[in-house]
Amino acid sequence: MRRIWLQGLVISLLVHALVLSGGWLWTLLRHPEPPDRPPIRARLVAPEAAPEPPAPDRAQADRPKPDKPEPAKPEPAKPDQPPAPAPDKGTVARPEPESAPEPARPAVKKPAHPVPKKRVAKAEPDKPAPKKEPPEEAPEPKEPAPAKKPDKPEPDKPDPILGQDLADKIAKMADRSDSAKGSLRQRRAVARFQEAVRSRVQSNWLVPPGLDDRDGLTATVRIALTPDGKLASPPKVVSSNGPGYFNSSVVRAVEKAAPFPMPDGPTRYFQNLELHFSPDMVQ
Amino acid sequence: MKRTLPLLLALLLLVAAPGPAGAVLSIDIRQGVRDPLPVALVPFSWEGEGPRPFDVGGVVSADLKRSGLFRMVREDAFISRPHTPEGVTYKDWRLVGADALVIGRMQPAPEGKVEVRFRLFDIYSQRQIAGVRYQVRPGGLRSVAHRIADTIHKQLIGWSGAFNTRLAYVVKEGDEFRLMVADADGANARAVLTSRHPLMSPSWAPDGKRLVYVSFEQGRSMVYVQDLDTGKRSTVAAFDGINSAPEFSPSGDRLALTLSRDGNPEIYVLDLGTRNLRRLTHHGAIDTEPTWGPDGERLIFTSDRGGSPQLYRIAAAGGDVERLTFEGGYNASPTWSPTGDRVAFVHGDGSRFAIAVMDLKSGNIRTLTERGLNESPSFAPNGHMILYATQGAGGAGVLATVSVEGNVQQRLQRKRSGDVREPAWSPMR
Numbered sequence: 001m002r003r004i005w006l007q008g009l010v011i012s013l014l015v016h017a018l019v020l021s022g023g024w025l026w027t028l029l030r031h032p033e034p035p036d037r038p039p040i041r042a043r044l045v046a047p048e049a050a051p052e053p054p055a056p057d058r059a060q061a062d063r064p065k066p067d068k069p070e071p072a073k074p075e076p077a078k079p080d081q082p083p084a085p086a087p088d089k090g091t092v093a094r095p096e097p098e099s100a101p102e103p104a105r106p107a108v109k110k111p112a113h114p115v116p117k118k119r120v121a122k123a124e125p126d127k128p129a130p131k132k133e134p135p136e137e138a139p140e141p142k143e144p145a146p147a148k149k150p151d152k153p154e155p156d157k158p159d160p161i162l163g164q165d166l167a168d169k170i171a172k173m174a175d176r177s178d179s180a181k182g183s184l185r186q187r188r189a190v191a192r193f194q195e196a197v198r199s200r201v202q203s204n205w206l207v208p209p210g211l212d213d214r215d216g217l218t219a220t221v222r223i224a225l226t227p228d229g230k231l232a233s234p235p236k237v238v239s240s241n242g243p244g245y246f247n248s249s250v251v252r253a254v255e256k257a258a259p260f261p262m263p264d265g266p267t268r269y270f271q272n273l274e275l276h277f278s279p280d281m282v283q
Numbered sequence: 284m285k286r287t288l289p290l291l292l293a294l295l296l297l298v299a300a301p302g303p304a305g306a307v308l309s310i311d312i313r314q315g316v317r318d319p320l321p322v323a324l325v326p327f328s329w330e331g332e333g334p335r336p337f338d339v340g341g342v343v344s345a346d347l348k349r350s351g352l353f354r355m356v357r358e359d360a361f362i363s364r365p366h367t368p369e370g371v372t373y374k375d376w377r378l379v380g381a382d383a384l385v386i387g388r389m390q391p392a393p394e395g396k397v398e399v400r401f402r403l404f405d406i407y408s409q410r411q412i413a414g415v416r417y418q419v420r421p422g423g424l425r426s427v428a429h430r431i432a433d434t435i436h437k438q439l440i441g442w443s444g445a446f447n448t449r450l451a452y453v454v455k456e457g458d459e460f461r462l463m464v465a466d467a468d469g470a471n472a473r474a475v476l477t478s479r480h481p482l483m484s485p486s487w488a489p490d491g492k493r494l495v496y497v498s499f500e501q502g503r504s505m506v507y508v509q510d511l512d513t514g515k516r517s518t519v520a521a522f523d524g525i526n527s528a529p530e531f532s533p534s535g536d537r538l539a540l541t542l543s544r545d546g547n548p549e550i551y552v553l554d555l556g557t558r559n560l561r562r563l564t565h566h567g568a569i570d571t572e573p574t575w576g577p578d579g580e581r582l583i584f585t586s587d588r589g590g591s592p593q594l595y596r597i598a599a600a601g602g603d604v605e606r607l608t609f610e611g612g613y614n615a616s617p618t619w620s621p622t623g624d625r626v627a628f629v630h631g632d633g634s635r636f637a638i639a640v641m642d643l644k645s646g647n648i649r650t651l652t653e654r655g656l657n658e659s660p661s662f663a664p665n666g667h668m669i670l671y672a673t674q675g676a677g678g679a680g681v682l683a684t685v686s687v688e689g690n691v692q693q694r695l696q697r698k699r700s701g702d703v704r705e706p707a708w709s710p711m712r
Contacts, residue, residue, distance in 0.1 A: 194310050205315030206382070208441060209352055209688060222307070234408075245441040248405060252382055253315070255407040272307045280313040 189263045193270050196261050205253035207279050208245055217242045218278040219250050225271045229259040232271075250277045317690065319354040320439055322347060323381035326358070327399070328366040331391035336421040339399055340387060342428035346446040346468060347435060351691035356381045368402060368411060376406045383412075383439055387431075392418045399424065401431050403438055413438045425470065426712070445663035449709040450670065451475075451485040451494055452682060456701035462496060464511060467708075469695055475511060484528055487709045489535040494707075495519070497527050506540060508555075520553060528572045532579050532599075539573035539582055539599075550584050552599060563601045572616055575599070577623045583607065585615040594628060594641075607641065610648055614639075616659055622666035625687065627651075629658055638671050640687055651689040656680075659704065664711045672704050680704050 219240035224232040235254040237247045254275065262270055324344045329335035347353040362375040366388045376384050387401035396418045403413040413434050417427045429447035436444030448467045453460060454474075460482040465472035476482060480499040487494060488508070495508045506520035506529045520526040524543035531538060538553045542560075550563040550573045564570040568588035575582055583596050586604075592615040594607040607626070608614040613636065616629045623643075630639035635654035641647065656674040663670065668684050668691075675681035675694070679702045682695040697703065 190308070194308065197310050198312060201310075201312050202314050203316060205312065206318055206320055207315035209317070209686070209690060243441055245439060248408065249315075250312075252405075252407040253312075269306060270308060274307050274309045275312055276309065277312045279315060 189265075190269070193261075193263050197257070197273065197275075200257040200260060201253050201275060204256040205277070206249060208249050216278070217246065218276060219247055221250055221254055221275045221277065223254055223258075223273050223275065225258075225260060225262070225267075225273065227262065227267045227271065229262040229267075231255070231258045238274075250275070253277075319352055320383065321356050321381050322353045322383045322385060322435070322439070323356040323361065323376055323379060324385040325361065325364045325366065325387075327387035327389050327401070329389045331389070331397075335389065336397055337424035337428075339389060339401075339424055339428040339431070340385070342425060342468075343385065343401075343432045343435070346429060346432035346444065349468065349693065350436065350444055350446075351686070351693060352436070352440055368404075371404055373404075373406050373409045376404075381406055383435075385431075385435060396420055397424060399427050399431075403435055425466070429466070429468075442667060443665050443711075445665050445668060445708065445711070447712045448664060449491070449712075450682070450695075450706055451487065451709065452672075452706040453482050453485065453704045454699075454701040455704065456699075461701075462494070464494070469697065472697075475509060475514070476516075484705060485707045486530045487707055488531045489533055489710055491710045491712055495529045495531060495538065497529065506538075519555065530574055532575050533577055534579055537579075537599075539575060541571040541573065550582065550597070552582075561601065563597055563599070564604065566604075570595075574617045574619045574626070576619050577621050583617045583619055583626055585617060591633075594626065607643075607646070608648070618660050618662050618669075620662050620666045620687075621664055625666070627660040627662060627669045627687075629660065638669060638685060640669070649689065651685045651687070652683075652692065657683075659706060661706055661708045663708050668708075670706045670708045672706055682706050 219242055220238050221235045222238045223235045226232050231254070235251050237251060240247050324340055324347075326338070327340040344355050348355050356379050360379045362378060363370065363372060365371050365386055367386070371384065371386065382405070384404040384406055385401060386404075387399060389400075390398045392398040397420070398416065398418045400416045401414065402411050404410065405412050415431070415434060417430075419427055426447060432446040433444045436442070436446070446467055449464055450467055451462065451464050454463055455461075458479060460478045460480065461474040462476040462478075462482045462485060463472055464475050475494070476496075476498070478498060478500050480502075481497075482499075483497040483504075485494050485496040492512060493508055493510050495506060497504050497506055499505075501521075504526045505518055506526045507516050508519050509516035519538065520529070520540055520542065522542050522544040524546075525541060525548055527541045527548075529538050529540040532552075536555055538555060540551055540553060541548050542551050543549070545562065547567060548569045548571050549565065550570050552561045552563060553559070554561075563573075563582070564584070564586070566586065566588050568586055570584055570586045570588070573582045573584040579599060581596055581598050583594055585592050586595050587593070588595075589606065591612045593609070594614050594617050596605045596607055597603070608628075611630050611632065613631045613633050614628055617626050618628070619626050620640075625640045625642055627638060627640045629636045630648065630650060631637060631654060636657050637650045637654045638652045638657050638660050639648050639650045642649075651669065652671075652673070658672050660669045660671045662668070663684075667687055669687065670682060670684050672680045673683045673694075679700070681697070681703055683693065684695065685692045
């Protein structure tokens with residue numbers, strides 16, 4: 001009797017283990033990235049990002065070590081930066097129009113009214129560029145919007161839910177462990193860094209005029225930084241409800257603001273940023 | 284056992300996790316700079332014999348600068364001066380602080396024409412964002428320059444400029460009235476009519492080739508339509524009493540105007556083809572200054588039926604009248620935006636007047652200028668700028684423009700003297 005009971009328990013445990021691990025695998029397969037976590041561009045920055053240098057690969061040690069990963073684009077060095085615009089915020093652009101001479105002409109005379117004959121305004125082919133993009137609009141987010149959570153598993157399948165649950169818990173645990181070492185000092189460093197990035201980007205963002213008719217205009221730009229604060233790749237607009245020229249303006253702002261002043265110590269935490277642009281029209 | 288399983292799994296996952304979760308730092312950017320966009324323009328090359336037929340690049344540059352939305356990067360700072368895309372080194376242009384670059388070349392083309400090619404580059408996304416080729420006779424080069432400026436404006440700001448347009452206005456000098464037409468930058472100004480009697484209320488036909496206006500040359504007000512190419516003109520309204528404030532309908536086949544033929548100034552719609560006249564308003568007060576909505580279905584006009592001049596709206600087919608303004612003791616001279624969502628007007632207390640816009644959806648009014656002697660607003664065809672007459676330093680009327688946001692204001696300077704009044708911005712050419 002007792003044996004049967006024990007057997008039953010063992011079988012039940014095995015079944016549970018199977019079901020749970022099945023669910024876990026299912027979620028992993030279905031969502032290659034754990035849910036609730038924006039993709040991390042670890043591959044871009046990992047070699048330098050780790051707090052300690054990774055154990056050198058023996059095979060690699062012999063080879064000449066490659067220099068720092070070059071950013072995808074030539075990065076403007078600090079002195080290259082256009083001088084930070086420091087105009088009075090309140091002043092209004094009031095360019096003096098150039099005076100135009102008004103030649104005296106005889107009255108009511110048949111005027112020669114030149115109408116330029118346009119020979120079908122031909123758009124010239126784009127300069128060869130790595131990516132073919134329509135010349136009309138600003139770069140469009142090539143990536144799907146990341147904010148979207150993966151679809152919830154069907155409710156009639158219990159396993160995935162469990163898996164999802166687990167993943168959530170794990171993410172939370174990871175967060176906690178992260179903030180555990182995130183002492184007051186760490187949090188201060190984060191706040192300081194955020195403020196530094198914000199002020200650099202804000203002073204480089206030329207907000208396109210005439211946007212105030214649109215309510216709730218936002219754009220999110222994701223950027224990956226090298227450990228020394230340069231852009232590891234061009235900024236990416238991952239979501240936006242604005243027109244192309246608005247997106248261009250935010251990308252330009254980030255490009256101009258880089259490189260960013262990185263805090264001392266490990267920089268991994270500071271290398272992946274998401275900037276949410278939402279112009280405050282009242283200013 | 285059952286309890287440890289999830290924990291085990293958790294541990295497994297922790298090990299497998301590639302990095303700390305939530306590793307993307309989020310930062311909100313709510314403010315920016317309202318500065319003009321820095322643009323570099325390399326003077327266009329001339330690859331033909333003899334002197335350059337026209338400084339296209341110079342006119343493009345002046346247009347962009349005048350809009351108030353661009354700052355032209357100083358030419359003497361340029362590191363390179365390319366005319367072709369192969370010569371563009373993006374880094375050179377970042378160094379001089381340009382966000383966008385304009386290059387171009389001019390070459391002789393068959394039949395005495397000139398070929399103009401221009402390209403616009405975004406320095407930060409490192410790509411060409413516009414490029415157009417034109418072939419025109421030398422006389423058309425100024426217009427090509429304005430069109431290039433419009434294209435650049437559209438690409439960088441989001442809507443087309445109004446550079447390739449014209450202005451009509453009335454100048455009074457001594458006892459002479461002149462009806463003037465000039466390019467939007469003040470170039471090519473010429474009188475299309477000169478008179479010893481008042482000329483008033485010019486307004487453009489939607490084809491941009493004809494003007495309708497009021498002239499007192501017969502000793503009383505009459506409405507004329509004049510073809511600007513041929514100079515030919517015809518009388519379209521010479522009814523008893525007042526004939527005033529004409530405005531072409533968006534389709535160009537009708538005219539809204541004020542007539543007092545029935546005893547009191549009322550709004551009428553005149554069909555230019557059939558000569559049919561329809562009276563829209565029936566009120567003992569003054570109804571005047573009709574302006575068409577872009578759909579041609581409705582009109583906004585000024586009436587003092589409520590005791591002070593205020594704006595009202597009525598269907599072009601007639602019907603009920605709806606009052607639009609309640610704020611302020613004087614709201615007049617409406618002009619309906621080509622985009623349909625706003626009306627600009629003179630807003631004041633009876634002695635000092637500002638140019639204001641009202642959002643027709645919300646009813647919100649925004650004052651765009653200081654109060655003073657401001658009058659006769661007229662929308663640019665892009666719906667983003669308003670042209671009006673104001674008082675210059677010497678007390679004489681001058682032309683000025685203001686953006687619908689109120690942030691870009693400018694005066695249009697004229698070399699010649701005279702009191703400038705009643706401007707009207709042409710449609711797009």
